[in-house]
Amino acid sequence: MIFVTDALNMSFVDAVTTSMNGYFHLIPRVFAEVTTFLPVSWAAAVMTIEAALTSALLSVLVYVASGSHVNSTVIRLLAAAPLVVAPVGQGGMGHDGGSVIDNLATLQFELMYALFWLMLWVPAGRVGRIIAPTVVLLVALSTPLSAIGLPLLAIRLLVRRDGTGLLMMVGLVIGAAVQYGGLALGYSSRGDIGHTRVDPVWVAKEYVGWSIPNALLGETWWRQTVRHTTEHRALVAAAWLLVLAIVAAALLKVTRPRWHVAIAAFGYSLLLTGIELASLGATADRYLYTPGLLAIAGLAALLPPAGPAWRGPGNVPVVVLATVLVVVCGANFRVDNHRAFARSWTTAVDQAREQCADGAKSEVTISTHTKSRYWTATIPCRKLNVSIPWAPRARR
Secondary structure: OHHHHHHHHOOHHHHHOOOEOOEOOHHHHHHHHHHHHOOHHHHHHHHHHHHHHHHHHHHHHHHHHHOOOOOOHHHHHHHHOHHHHOOOOOOOOOOOOOOOOOOHHHHHHHHHHHHHHHHHOOOOOHHHHHHHHHHHHHHHOOOHHHHHHHHHHHHHHHHHOOHHHHHHHHHHHHHHHHHHHHHHHOOOOOOOOOOOOOOHHHHHHHHHHHHHHHHHHOOOOOOHHHOOOHHHHHHHHHHHHHHHHHHHHHHOOOEOOOHHHHHHHHHHHHHHHHHHHHHHOOOOHHHHHHHHHHHHHHHHOOOOEOOOOOOOHHHHHHHHHHHHHHHHHHHOOOOOOOOOOOOOHHHHHHHHHHHHOOOOOOEEEEEOOOOOHHHEEEEEHHHHHOOOOOOOOOOO
């Protein structure tokens, strides 16, 4: 909603260079600008479609990038598909509910997952060598969390010493300079967004008892009503038994694990969880998304079949994980959250148009939810009469 407000009330340059919550959001803000060329009543649908298409494209990118390290089609699908059917990230009805799925405002979390695979990617062709550093730069200009990737890229450069890795490093450095330079120089501010809590023990507990279980078992079976109860402990145990079984299969060479990918994914997942929680000082549903997908990818990387595809015991572990994820993703395809029960955007815009009808107002503020300023938009009355430029005109 804030992106729509700025797109409708500011110039393109001003909107794109305006920070929110202490950082710049290049990709979401550029997408929000598209709504200025269309009827305001279309804005919610347009931005949702943009976010969904971005998720789909990132999923394809992850599938392609993962091929540099994993040959198995099934494993690559397990790494890519959760981007569009994630068992986490839809949020809940609590105060910390924040949907990631098909949401421009939280697109940074999907971008962060794709960034991990981009940093591992070794493109074989010129197109890939152009796409990788370009997307990395765009991601870095859309989220300050991208700076977490600098150590992984540094390791890549030490191992490969290739131009693609160097260009990706340059992109991350530029993004970090913009994001953190804005904070240092006062162009952006975190304001009252959370409070820093540096507590490694707390982060570790949340990772073990909250992040991983949610990633593997989803949100539907994991609500605040069962937290810190027998059911909660049973879910934690079930999730970690699955993790241990997968690790055991890899250690016993039942599969052909890609240890370097698994270690990088879990390390990146834990580090990202620590940074997110420490910067907010609390847990939030949206912070489950990227670490959760990384954990799934790390487990999948341990399970390339050791033998002919779909035959022999080496295929059993990946079939089990794939089955669990299909069931969990299906059970979490629709989760009750604030977006699902928000007021209709079209209805709100229609009421805004009525308020502007008498010409007494120059702008109208509307809201689709009462709980947060993030659900409020200010629309100039002149924008409410914007029609589709290519639509046929009625004959007189």
